Amino acid sequence: MTGLRHLALRVAGVIAATLLAGVAGAQTNGAPKPDAAILAKGEYLARAGDCIACHTAPEGRTFAGGRPMPTPFGTLFTSNITPDPETGIGRWTADQFYQMMHTGRSPDGGLLYPAMPFGSYTKVTRADSDAIYAFLMSVPAIRQPNRPHDLKFPYNNRQLILGWRTLFFREGEFKPDPSQSAEWNRGAYLVEGLGHCGMCHTPINALGGNTESQAFQGGLIPMQNWYAPSLTSNREAGVGDWTIEEISDLLRTGVSKRGAVYGPMAEVTYNSLQYLTAEDTRAMAVYLKSLGQETPPPAVSSVPGSESSLLLSLGKTVYDQHCAACHGAQGQGKPPHYPPLADNQSIQMSSAVNAIRMVLNGGYPPGTAGNPRPYGMPPFAQTLSDNEVAAVVTYIRTSWGNRGAAVAAAEANQLRSAPLD
Template identity: 65%
Template sequence: MKRKSLFALSAVIVVAAAALVPVLWSGGDNLHNGSAMAATPADQAALIKKGEYLARAGDCIACHTVRGGKQFAGGLPMATPFGTMFTPNITPDDQYGIGKWTQDDFYRAMHTGRSKDGSLLYPGFPFTSYTKVTRADSDAIYAYLRSVTPVNVASRPHELKFPFNQRNMLIGWRTLFFREGEYKADPTKSVEWNRGAYLIEGLGHCGMCHTSINAMGGPVSSAAFAGGLIPLQNWYAPSLTSNKEAGLGDWETKDIADLLKTGVSSRGAVFGPMAEVVHNSLQYMSDADINAMATYLKTIPQKSEAPEALQLETSEKFGGELLKQGQKIYADNCAKCHAENGLGMPHAFPPLANNQSIQMPSAVNPIRMVLNGGYPPSTEGNPHPYGMPPFAQALSNTEVAAVVTYIRMSWGNHGTAVSPQQVSDLRSAPLD
C-alpha cells in the first residue's frame, strides 16, 4: 500500500457548524469586578435571556461543563497535538470564576484574545472567530454568565509541552493567524445572508472544525471550510466547498436548515461531534437564525475538487475482493435498514446511495460508524432518533473494510476501497 496526503475533520453525513466549541483559556489569570446592568429589572432580564440564547449559539456549555459536573465550572480536558488544556470556570465565582471580571474585561477576551491583565489567551479559545462578535452581544453573554450559579472550583492548569507552554510565543502565532475586528456587513448581500455569515463566522466558529490546521495549529486560510481532521478525535469534518463531500451547491436550503435544527434531513443525518453541536446548540436557535445560517452556507463558493487527503490505498485486485465480500456482509447486516438499493428510509435511516459523505476521499467517518455505531441527536424536531448499532465486536477489520468498500463503490457511488489497516487504526479511537 502507498500513502497519499489526508488532512480533515468531524461528523458523518454532516454539513456545517463547529465541533471545537468556545473556551476562555484563562489559565488561572486574576479577574476584575464588574457587571452588565440594564436600565430596569425588566431590561436586565431581557439582556440575560438574550445572552443565554447567544451562549447557546456559541455552545459554551459543551467545553465549560464536565459531564455530570456543575454547569460552566470548567475542568474539561481538551487534548491537542501540543498537550492537554483544561477549560476554566466561567461561573460568577469571585475566587475562581469570572465574578471579578468587568464587561470590558470580558469583551477584551472575546475581541482581542487577551485576559484582564493583558496576558495572551491560547487559541483553543476561538477568539479568532469571536473577534467578530459585536460589543452588544458580548455584553449580553457576559450578563447571562453573571446570572448563573457560582461554583467555587479552581481551574486546573494546562499541561502543555515545551515550548508551547510559553505564552509569549503566542505573539508570533497571532501575527500569522489573527486579525482583530468585528463583523462588517456586506452591503451587496441581504440582511438574512449577513446574519448567517455573522453566526457562522463568529459565535458558531464553524471554520475551526471545517478548516484544516497546519503544524503550528493555525488555520490553512487558503482552504477555508474545505474540511479537516479533528486533532486526536479521529472524526472528519467534511469539506463545505466541494460537492464531492458536504458541499452544499446542490442542496436545498430547507435540507440544510433541517439538518442544522433537527440533526436529520432528506439528505442525511449528523453523527459524532456534529451531533453534539446540534444537541447542545443548534436545536435551540430560532428558525430565522437557522434559515439565515443555511442561506449563508448555501452560498459558500464551491470548488470542483476537495483537498487531497491522507489515505491508505489497496491494490485494485484486493479492492475487488473486498467489494465482493462486502456485498454479502451488507445484505446480512445493513440492508434491513438501508435497503438493498442503498436508498434507506429517510428520515429514519439515511440513504447510502449517492451520499457524498460515504464517497469522500477520507473514509474515516463511515469506518467509525460501522465500528462504533451512533445516534443522531435527540432534538425537539426529532425526539426519538433511530440509531446505528456498533459492529466492532461482530466484524473483523477485513470485514469492516469490505462492507465500507461495498457501500462506497455501489449504487453509482464513486468512492474507493478501504484498507483493513485503516480499520485497525480507528478501532481504538476515542468515541467522543
C-alpha cells in the first residue's frame, strides 16, 4: 500500500500534471447537487484509492497537486484535482473523469504518464468513478497552476507512452470471478483496482512497466530504496499461514501479532487503509491470503567461511546491547508493539534492504485509530559502523531458525544515503 510510495511508486495515484483545465464539456451550472450519501461514498473511495497521498504536496493544500515524484526517467509533478475551473478539474464532466480513470487519457485525448496508476484504476466501476468525481467536485477549489514535468530526453516525448501502453496496459473494469465468494471478489476489486497494490508489489522493469505473469511477486521500489515484498511467496510477505484477523489488523491499524508496517506501507495505512471498514479490510485479507503459494523453505544459508564466527559474534554483541531489550534475547519480540524477529518472513527475504534501513533509520508504524500511540524503533546510523550494521542484520537473518543470507558492509554503506521517505 507520506513518502513516495508507489512513488516511482507506489510509490501511487498521480494524474499527470499536464492535465489541462479549460477542456471541452464543462459541467452544467444547473446540475443537481449529489446527495450526502454519494459524497460520503466518494470520499470513502478516494481514501481507498489513496488520492491524497500523491495529489497533496508536503505542506501543500489538499488535492492541489504539485508534489514532486522522482522516477528513473526524471521528475513528475502531480496535478491539481480540486474543482478550480482554470487550474484544476472544475470543467470536467463525470464522463471525462471516468475516461481518464478507465483509459489513462485526459479529456483532450492526451496520454497520461503511468505514474498515474490507470492500469489499476481502469478496473474501477462507473458507479464508483462517478462517486469519486462527485466528492472531488465538492472539495474547496484551489487555484494553483500545474507544474510542468522535468523528464529526460526522450521520455519527455509523450507519444512514447503509446508503446508502453501496448506492452503493459490492459483496459477493462473488474470482472468478478463466479467461482469465488462475494467477499473474495470485493477484496480482489480493492487490491487490484482502487488500492493499486500491484504498483509496488509487482516487479518494475527498465521500461517502468510490469507484467501480469509477475503480479504481486515483489520488487525494489525505484528511487525509494525500499523493497515491496512478494504477496504470493510465503517466504516473503505471503500471508498463507496468517489468520484473516492478523492480516486485517495489519492493514487497518499497521500492527498485528505477526508484525508491523514501516516505510511506504506505513504511509498507505496512515492515508488510506485505516479509514476502510472492517468488512473491506477483511475482504482484502481474504483475497491476499488466497494469493499465498506453498513455498519450500530455502536452504540454510551460511556466512562466508573464516569470517562466519567473527561476524556472528560481533552481530550478537550488537544485538544484545541494542536490540534484545525490545525484541527479546531469542528474537521473540513483544507483539504487537515490538515485532518478533524469529521466524519473521520480512527478515529472511532475498533482499535485506528493509532490514538494513530499519537498523540505520529506525521508524514508526503509522498512528491510526486502532493504534494511536505506536511504538517506534530508534535509528542507529550514527551509533553503528557499516560493519556493525552488517553484522547485526546478518545475525538476525541467520539466528533462531531464520534462513536469510549474510549482509555485506558495502550494502549498509550504500543505504546510508538513501532518502528517508
